[in-house]
Amino acid sequence: MRLTTRTNLAMRTLMFCAANPGRTVRKQEIAQTCNASENHLAQVIHLLARAGYLKTVRGRSGGLTLGRRAEDIRVGEVFRSFEAVLPFTECQAGPENTCPLIGCCSLKCVLQEALEAFYAVLDRTTVRDLVTGNTELVHLLKVA
Known part of the structure; x- marks a missing residue:
């Protein structure tokens, strides 16, 4: 599995904001720090x-901050909001599915179970968990 660039940037942005609590950060700061x-x-x-x-x-002194507390943002929830729009496999694509094996293939069930396990792990993790105690990350993301 490979994450989309959007999901990757979403997580970087949320971690950047979490590493700078109480501060309005600018898009340019995130882009420069995260090479985006x-x-x-x-x-x-x-x-x-x-x-x-x-x-x-918006405006001259504008920017962004977390909309919720970092401990209330679950990584699995963010991933779902960005990744769920794309089916993981063709057999999960609904009406667009043209796989001739759909009626007898067991791989679909195995992949669905694996995907559920993947999201279960992400659901246990919050943005706060990714930042708290990670001094190297906070040092990289902290705006002076």
Whole structure:
């Protein structure tokens, strides 16, 4: 499994905000620190804000902060909101499925079980868990 760039940027953005509590951070700071395109990051920030993970403030002194407490943002929830729009396999694609094996293939069940286990682990982890006690990460993400 490979995560989409959007999911990766979403998690980096949330960790960046969590590493800078009480501070409004700027998109440019995140892009520079995380080696990301500002245009791509803007799309991710928009989606995160729409889902309530971020609060955004427009204008000269604008930027973004976490929309919820870091301990209330589950990694699995974020991953689902970004990854669930794409089916993991063709057989999970619903009406677009053209696999001739759909009626007798057991792989679909195994993959579904594996995916559920993957998300179960992510559901146990919060954004706070990723940042708290991780001094090296906080040092990299902290805005001076």
